[in-house]
Amino acid sequence: MQGVLYVSHGSRVPEATQEAIEFITDVQQQVDISLQTICFLELAEPTIAEGVETLVKQGATTIAVIPVLLLSAGHYFKDIPQAITTIQQQYPHVSFTYGQPLGVQSRLTQILQTRINETAIPINEDAQILVVGRGSYNPQTQVDITAIAQELQTLLPVNDIEVCYLAACKPSFEDALSSALESEYSQIFVVPYIWFTGILERHIAQTVDTTKSSSDIVLCDHLGHHPAIKEALKDRVLEAVTQV
Template sequence: MRGILYVSHGSRIAEATAEAIQFIEAVEHKVDIPLQEICFLELAEPTVAQGIETLVNKGATEISVIPVLLLSAGHYFKDIPAELDEAKQHYPDLTFTYGQPLGVQSRLTHILKERIDETNVVPHDDAKILVVGRGSYNPQTKIDIEAIANELGNITGFKDIDVCYLAACKPSFEEALSSALDSEYSQIFIVPYIWFTGVLEKHIRQTVDDSKEHGDIILCDHLGHHEAMKEALKDRVYETLTTSPQQ
């Protein structure tokens, strides 16, 4: 019997964990499979091991593991596989099918345009856009975020779009914002490529609040509960149903 295990990042902030659970539960209603569980990589429970145990106790003999992640990085390539390797030691007859992160998709980039539009601020011709990614030591992260920013420029017509990161990659968010303020753009739009609220979003918000006296900074909302995000995650679930499982 097939089970679905959604693996979200986890947060020490209760609001972020609740937002992730609410989002995934909405996706579960779109997936016609009886056995579905939510777990977290860190900072929240149930853990990956607990989620697998629950599915096994409910009768799962094969589990689709769905990373609730935007891009491929360390969590996808190392942390989740390490958890699955350990689980295979406990359940040698259990098979896993490992899904893909959402990755770079036009329908997700269009959400960023909507988040800009939702500010109800009319952009000036010289407006600066900063797309803010989480960041990773995996070089693919920068490639992906830059591709997203390029597409955002194509669909919005903004002439001046840069990327920056909250960790591991350069330039940092603080460096990019400081540079934009020094350049005296009439507006700076901050566009977070972040799924849920949490420590990182709060850091962005605090940094913006501390810098507003130096320029006109418009902070956009995170990706959140957009319907296109739910459809994208649902599609990742169904992709695993036609992928050969790994013993």
């Protein structure tokens, strides 16, 4: 019997955990599979092991593990597979398939355009857009964020789009914002490529709030509950359950 295990990152911020649960629950309702459950990689419960146990007790003999992640990085390549390998020893009669993170997709880049438009602030010709990624030691992260920024460039009437990161990669968000301020752009749009709210988004907001500048700094919303990203996750589920 088919089961689906959604593995979200987890957060110390209760609102972030709740946002992830509500998002995934919406996707579950669009997937015609009776056995589905949510777990977290860290910082929240249930754990991956507890999620697998729940599905097995309900009768699952095949489990599609769905990483609720934007991009391929350490959690995708290392942490989740290691956890599943350990757990699989407890359930030798259960087979597992492993889905993909969302990756770089035009429909997700278009959400960034939507988040900018939602500010209802016209973009000046000399504005700068800062696309803020989470960051990772995996080099693919920078490749992906750069590709996203390049595609966003084709969607907006602005010449300068830069990428920056909250951890592990350079330039850091703080350095990129400082550089933008020194360049005296009339506007700086800060666009988080972050799925759910949490500590990272709060850090961005606090940094923007405490930065004094003659430029207009416009903070856009995170990706959140946009229909396109729900559709993208549903597609990853359907791909994983049809793996041979």
